[in-house]
Amino acid sequence: MKILAIGRNYIDHAKELNNPVPTEPVVFLMPETSLLRKNQAFFYPDFSKDVHYEVELVLKINRLGKNISERFAHRYYEEIGIGIDFTARDLQAELKKKGLPWEKSKSFDGATPLGDFVPKTAFQDVKNINFSLDKNQEQVQVGNTKDMIFSFDTIIAHVSRYFTLKIGDLIYTGTPAGVGPVKIGDELCARI
Ligand code: ZN
Numbered sequence: 713m714k715i716l717a718i719g720r721n722y723i724d725h726a727k728e729l730n731n732p733v734p735t736e737p738v739v740f741l742m743p744e745t746s747l748l749r750k751n752q753a754f755f756y757p758d759f760s761k762d763v764h765y766e767v768e769l770v771l772k773i774n775r776l777g778k779n780i781s782e783r784f785a786h787r788y789y790e791e792i793g794i795g796i797d798f799t800a801r802d803l804q805a806e807l808k809k810k811g812l813p814w815e816k817s818k819s820f821d822g823a824t825p826l827g828d829f830v831p832k833t834a835f836q837d838v839k840n841i842n843f844s845l846d847k848n849q850e851q852v853q854v855g856n857t858k859d860m861i862f863s864f865d866t867i868i869a870h871v872s873r874y875f876t877l878k879i880g881d882l883i884y885t886g887t888p889a890g891v892g893p894v895k896i897g898d899e900l901c902a903r904i
Pocket of ligand 1: 718
Protein backbone atom coordinates (compact mmCIF):
# COMPACT_ATOMS: atom_id res chain seq x y z
CA MET A 713 0.00 0.00 0.00
CA LYS A 714 1.12 3.52 -0.65
CA ILE A 715 0.27 6.97 0.63
CA LEU A 716 -0.03 9.88 -1.76
CA ALA A 717 -0.15 13.45 -0.53
CA ILE A 718 -1.17 16.72 -2.12
CA GLY A 719 0.67 19.93 -1.27
CA ARG A 720 -0.68 23.49 -1.45
CA ASN A 721 -4.30 22.54 -2.05
CA TYR A 722 -5.82 25.46 -0.12
CA ILE A 723 -5.06 28.98 -1.37
CA ASP A 724 -4.78 30.48 2.13
CA HIS A 725 -2.16 27.86 3.10
CA ALA A 726 -0.12 28.29 -0.11
CA LYS A 727 -0.07 32.02 0.64
CA GLU A 728 0.95 31.67 4.29
CA LEU A 729 4.09 29.79 3.17
CA ASN A 730 4.69 32.25 0.30
CA ASN A 731 4.24 29.49 -2.28
CA PRO A 732 2.67 30.15 -5.67
CA VAL A 733 -0.88 28.83 -6.12
CA PRO A 734 -0.38 25.67 -8.20
CA THR A 735 -2.00 25.13 -11.60
CA GLU A 736 -1.95 21.34 -11.16
CA PRO A 737 -1.79 19.26 -7.97
CA VAL A 738 1.57 19.08 -6.16
CA VAL A 739 2.04 15.36 -5.43
CA PHE A 740 4.45 13.47 -3.19
CA LEU A 741 4.60 10.00 -1.65
CA MET A 742 4.97 8.67 1.84
CA PRO A 743 5.88 5.09 2.76
CA GLU A 744 3.77 2.86 5.00
CA THR A 745 6.29 3.35 7.80
CA SER A 746 5.22 6.99 8.14
CA LEU A 747 1.76 5.92 9.39
CA LEU A 748 0.83 6.26 13.03
CA ARG A 749 -2.46 4.59 14.02
CA LYS A 750 -4.64 4.21 17.12
CA ASN A 751 -3.52 7.44 18.78
CA GLN A 752 0.04 6.22 19.17
CA ALA A 753 2.42 8.90 20.44
CA PHE A 754 4.45 10.87 17.91
CA PHE A 755 8.14 11.06 18.77
CA TYR A 756 9.87 14.31 17.93
CA PRO A 757 12.67 13.46 15.46
CA ASP A 758 16.22 14.45 16.33
CA PHE A 759 16.90 15.87 12.83
CA SER A 760 14.51 18.80 13.24
CA LYS A 761 13.91 21.70 15.58
CA ASP A 762 10.76 22.91 13.82
CA VAL A 763 8.16 20.19 13.27
CA HIS A 764 4.79 21.58 12.09
CA TYR A 765 1.32 20.01 12.16
CA GLU A 766 -0.86 20.02 9.02
CA VAL A 767 -4.37 18.63 9.42
CA GLU A 768 -5.72 16.94 6.26
CA LEU A 769 -8.68 14.91 5.08
CA VAL A 770 -7.68 11.46 3.86
CA LEU A 771 -9.30 9.33 1.15
CA LYS A 772 -9.13 5.54 1.28
CA ILE A 773 -9.07 3.98 -2.19
CA ASN A 774 -11.48 1.06 -2.52
CA ARG A 775 -10.80 -0.22 -6.03
CA LEU A 776 -8.01 -0.68 -8.52
CA GLY A 777 -7.68 2.08 -11.07
CA LYS A 778 -5.42 3.75 -13.60
CA ASN A 779 -6.15 6.83 -15.73
CA ILE A 780 -9.43 7.34 -13.90
CA SER A 781 -11.61 10.01 -15.46
CA GLU A 782 -12.84 12.76 -13.18
CA ARG A 783 -16.41 11.76 -13.91
CA PHE A 784 -15.92 8.31 -12.36
CA ALA A 785 -13.42 9.27 -9.64
CA HIS A 786 -16.10 9.33 -6.92
CA ARG A 787 -16.47 5.55 -7.32
CA TYR A 788 -12.91 4.98 -6.14
CA TYR A 789 -13.37 5.94 -2.48
CA GLU A 790 -16.12 5.18 0.00
CA GLU A 791 -14.56 6.42 3.22
CA ILE A 792 -13.01 9.66 4.39
CA GLY A 793 -10.69 10.00 7.35
CA ILE A 794 -8.60 12.65 8.99
CA GLY A 795 -4.88 12.72 9.63
CA ILE A 796 -1.89 14.94 10.23
CA ASP A 797 0.97 15.45 7.81
CA PHE A 798 3.82 16.33 10.18
CA THR A 799 6.51 18.34 8.43
CA ALA A 800 10.06 19.09 9.55
CA ARG A 801 9.77 22.65 8.25
CA ASP A 802 13.45 23.55 8.81
CA LEU A 803 14.64 20.49 6.89
CA GLN A 804 12.02 21.06 4.17
CA ALA A 805 13.19 24.67 3.69
CA GLU A 806 16.78 23.45 3.31
CA LEU A 807 15.80 20.78 0.77
CA LYS A 808 13.58 23.16 -1.20
CA LYS A 809 16.37 25.74 -1.34
CA LYS A 810 18.68 23.15 -2.89
CA GLY A 811 15.95 21.97 -5.27
CA LEU A 812 16.00 18.49 -3.69
CA PRO A 813 13.06 16.14 -3.03
CA TRP A 814 11.43 16.89 0.33
CA GLU A 815 10.56 13.32 1.44
CA LYS A 816 13.03 13.33 4.33
CA SER A 817 11.13 16.26 5.85
CA LYS A 818 7.62 14.85 5.34
CA SER A 819 7.69 11.08 5.01
CA PHE A 820 9.81 10.03 7.99
CA ASP A 821 8.67 7.41 10.53
CA GLY A 822 5.49 8.48 12.30
CA ALA A 823 5.02 11.61 10.19
CA THR A 824 1.44 10.73 9.20
CA PRO A 825 -0.90 9.99 12.11
CA LEU A 826 -4.29 8.75 10.93
CA GLY A 827 -7.65 8.44 12.67
CA ASP A 828 -10.68 6.28 11.96
CA PHE A 829 -12.63 6.50 8.69
CA VAL A 830 -16.19 7.67 8.17
CA PRO A 831 -18.37 6.40 5.30
CA LYS A 832 -18.80 8.99 2.57
CA THR A 833 -22.56 8.56 2.91
CA ALA A 834 -22.36 10.23 6.34
CA PHE A 835 -21.77 13.55 4.57
CA GLN A 836 -24.46 15.42 2.68
CA ASP A 837 -21.94 16.90 0.29
CA VAL A 838 -18.26 15.95 0.07
CA LYS A 839 -17.64 19.45 -1.30
CA ASN A 840 -18.76 20.92 2.02
CA ILE A 841 -17.01 19.05 4.83
CA ASN A 842 -15.78 20.99 7.85
CA PHE A 843 -12.66 19.83 9.65
CA SER A 844 -10.39 21.28 12.29
CA LEU A 845 -7.41 20.75 14.55
CA ASP A 846 -7.04 21.65 18.22
CA LYS A 847 -3.68 22.00 19.92
CA ASN A 848 -3.89 21.74 23.70
CA GLN A 849 -7.66 22.33 23.55
CA GLU A 850 -7.31 25.46 21.43
CA GLN A 851 -8.42 25.50 17.78
CA VAL A 852 -5.45 26.16 15.48
CA GLN A 853 -6.70 25.07 12.05
CA VAL A 854 -10.10 25.06 10.45
CA GLY A 855 -10.93 24.03 6.88
CA ASN A 856 -13.77 23.20 4.54
CA THR A 857 -13.48 21.12 1.38
CA LYS A 858 -15.24 23.87 -0.62
CA ASP A 859 -11.97 25.83 -0.36
CA MET A 860 -9.85 23.14 -2.01
CA ILE A 861 -8.08 24.20 -5.19
CA PHE A 862 -8.36 20.62 -6.50
CA SER A 863 -11.40 18.55 -5.48
CA PHE A 864 -11.23 14.91 -4.39
CA ASP A 865 -12.28 13.84 -7.89
CA THR A 866 -9.70 16.04 -9.63
CA ILE A 867 -6.98 14.69 -7.34
CA ILE A 868 -7.91 11.04 -8.03
CA ALA A 869 -8.03 11.67 -11.79
CA HIS A 870 -4.69 13.47 -11.73
CA VAL A 871 -2.65 11.09 -9.55
CA SER A 872 -3.98 7.99 -11.33
CA ARG A 873 -2.36 9.17 -14.56
CA TYR A 874 0.99 8.55 -12.90
CA PHE A 875 0.33 5.99 -10.15
CA THR A 876 -2.00 2.99 -10.38
CA LEU A 877 -4.33 3.25 -7.40
CA LYS A 878 -4.81 0.06 -5.41
CA ILE A 879 -7.28 -0.98 -2.74
CA GLY A 880 -6.20 0.44 0.61
CA ASP A 881 -4.04 3.24 -0.79
CA LEU A 882 -4.44 6.55 1.03
CA ILE A 883 -4.50 10.09 -0.30
CA TYR A 884 -3.79 13.03 2.04
CA THR A 885 -5.61 15.89 0.35
CA GLY A 886 -3.82 19.00 1.63
CA THR A 887 -4.00 21.35 4.57
CA PRO A 888 -5.77 24.70 5.11
CA ALA A 889 -4.06 27.73 6.68
CA GLY A 890 -2.96 27.82 10.30
CA VAL A 891 -0.08 25.33 10.26
CA GLY A 892 2.35 25.80 13.10
CA PRO A 893 4.99 24.21 15.31
CA VAL A 894 4.55 21.49 17.92
CA LYS A 895 6.67 20.90 20.95
CA ILE A 896 7.14 17.83 23.11
CA GLY A 897 4.08 17.27 25.31
CA ASP A 898 1.55 19.02 23.04
CA GLU A 899 -1.76 17.26 22.52
CA LEU A 900 -3.41 17.40 19.10
CA CYS A 901 -7.03 16.55 18.33
CA ALA A 902 -8.34 16.48 14.74
CA ARG A 903 -12.05 16.49 13.93
CA ILE A 904 -14.28 16.07 10.90
ZN1 ZN B 1 0.48 18.43 3.84
